[in-house]
Amino acid sequence: MKTSRCFTLIAALGLAGSLATEASAAEPRKAKEESRMRRFRPERNTGEIGIFLGTAVFAKYHDFYDPATAPQERIRRPSFEGGVRAAYFPLSFLGLELEFGALPVRYDPGGDAFMYAFRGHGILQLPFFRIVPFILGGYGLMGIRSPQSVAGKDIDPVGHYGVGVKFHVTRMFTLRLDARHLVAAQAAQQTDGTSHLEVLAGASLTLGRKKQQPAKVDTDRDRDGVVNDKDRCPDEAGDMPDGCPDRDSDGDSFFDSKDRCPDVPGVAPDGCPPADRDRDSFLDDDDKCPEEPGVAPDGCPIRDSDGDRILDPDDKCPNEPENRNGYEDTDGCPDEMPAAITKFTGVIKGIFFDLGKATIKPTSKKTMDGTVQVLKDFPSIRVEIVGHTDNTGSRDVNLDLSRQRAESVREYLVAQGIAADRIQTRGAGPDEPIADNKTAKGRAVNRRIEYKVITE
Numbered sequence: 001m002k003t004s005r006c007f008t009l010i011a012a013l014g015l016a017g018s019l020a021t022e023a024s025a026a027e028p029r030k031a032k033e034e035s036r037m038r039r040f041r042p043e044r045n046t047g048e049i050g051i052f053l054g055t056a057v058f059a060k061y062h063d064f065y066d067p068a069t070a071p072q073e074r075i076r077r078p079s080f081e082g083g084v085r086a087a088y089f090p091l092s093f094l095g096l097e098l099e100f101g102a103l104p105v106r107y108d109p110g111g112d113a114f115m116y117a118f119r120g121h122g123i124l125q126l127p128f129f130r131i132v133p134f135i136l137g138g139y140g141l142m143g144i145r146s147p148q149s150v151a152g153k154d155i156d157p158v159g160h161y162g163v164g165v166k167f168h169v170t171r172m173f174t175l176r177l178d179a180r181h182l183v184a185a186q187a188a189q190q191t192d193g194t195s196h197l198e199v200l201a202g203a204s205l206t207l208g209r210k211k212q213q214p215a216k217v218d219t220d221r222d223r224d225g226v227v228n229d230k231d232r233c234p235d236e237a238g239d240m241p242d243g244c245p246d247r248d249s250d251g252d253s254f255f256d257s258k259d260r261c262p263d264v265p266g267v268a269p270d271g272c273p274p275a276d277r278d279r280d281s282f283l284d285d286d287d288k289c290p291e292e293p294g295v296a297p298d299g300c301p302i303r304d305s306d307g308d309r310i311l312d313p314d315d316k317c318p319n320e321p322e323n324r325n326g327y328e329d330t331d332g333c334p335d336e337m338p339a340a341i342t343k344f345t346g347v348i349k350g351i352f353f354d355l356g357k358a359t360i361k362p363t364s365k366k367t368m369d370g371t372v373q374v375l376k377d378f379p380s381i382r383v384e385i386v387g388h389t390d391n392t393g394s395r396d397v398n399l400d401l402s403r404q405r406a407e408s409v410r411e412y413l414v415a416q417g418i419a420a421d422r423i424q425t426r427g428a429g430p431d432e433p434i435a436d437n438k439t440a441k442g443r444a445v446n447r448r449i450e451y452k453v454i455t456e
Helices: 002-038 339-343 362-377 395-415 440-446
Strands: 046-057 079-091 094-108 111-125 131-145 153-168 173-185 193-207 346-348 383-388 423-429 448-453
Touching: 046 094, 046 173, 079 111, 079 193, 094 131, 111 153, 131 173, 153 193, 339 362, 362 395, 383 395, 395 423, 395 448
Parallel strands: 383 423
Antiparallel strands: 046 079, 046 193, 079 094, 094 111, 111 131, 131 153, 153 173, 173 193, 346 448, 383 448
16 A cells, blocks of 8 residues: 555656656747747838738729719729838837829729829837737828729829738738728718728838847956956956956057057057147148148148139239129139220121121121131130021021021131130020111111120
């Protein structure tokens, strides 16, 4: 009897030990499974871009038609849908998303049409595991484009809300399923509402996740009292707080513990190199303008004292701004246009052309040669030659004729030795009259050549 009890006790102890062993082995498995479920869970400050496919089931009565040109007809159910989406999650549980969807639909009776949707919504999700249930709600627009015989063109506001679930397959790749209730107008009067159903399946990429760091094991290889993950010198016994022996990393005779610039050779008193605050390669001790990047010989920038965009070394009048009138505008000094140049600006009398042509008459030679002489006497002058006509005839013809006449004058000047890049041309045609085109005298005045001095 006693022997039987002993065997019973031993068996009970063995069973208890076996259960304890199984329980202890189950704990790591449970922890591992829990860790796997929490992998790839949502993080803050991340984005998602993706695509979706699905179906939409529209109510019998709806407002997706042009009431002025097409009757209200039923949309065949269900309808295929596809689109793209982009989201941003400033918080792990809260985000904003925009979508564009395209739906080829068929009106019954009627014909084929193209429906599209632009919408945005907020997403509230549970961010604790890689399987993420969520709810959403938002607003947008849905439109239809089709022949007038089908449904015409229309666009309407549509609200929506729904539920869904996401599964983060990897750090970047996610699968998703949505079911949504669309709330829209029932008829063109938009006095009541109706409901539509939408079911979507999608895939997306997650952007902006933090890189996962491998778990660190705290050891102290050099036995200096500073564990390896906090020891900058884990293989050399050192002192607190970084576990490194005091050294002179930059070889400037200042130990790192007292060197404010331990990686750059420096001088007394702090072991840092002489300062160059403006980073212009002139040390502050030798830089007369230590707060402004400059050039040799003193480290100061080249000035433009009078603000005329001509630097002082090139400015003959550094304290007087250049007035830029087209005459000697590069010397930096204010100047007046010489009378000889003024004489050849504005309307130029004495240049004549054959009727309806761009051929310069011989009687114009004296005036033209005078222009050549002025341009040679003042080589810094650049001019624009503008041709004008009266309003007789077609405007397009007159524009072309005025341009050709201006070009003829330019060709003459270039042939006499004037550089081509000093002369520009423009044909104004009848668009800039200076006299009344209703009279013969006024029309004669409007047929003219003008010179304009080009200023920078």
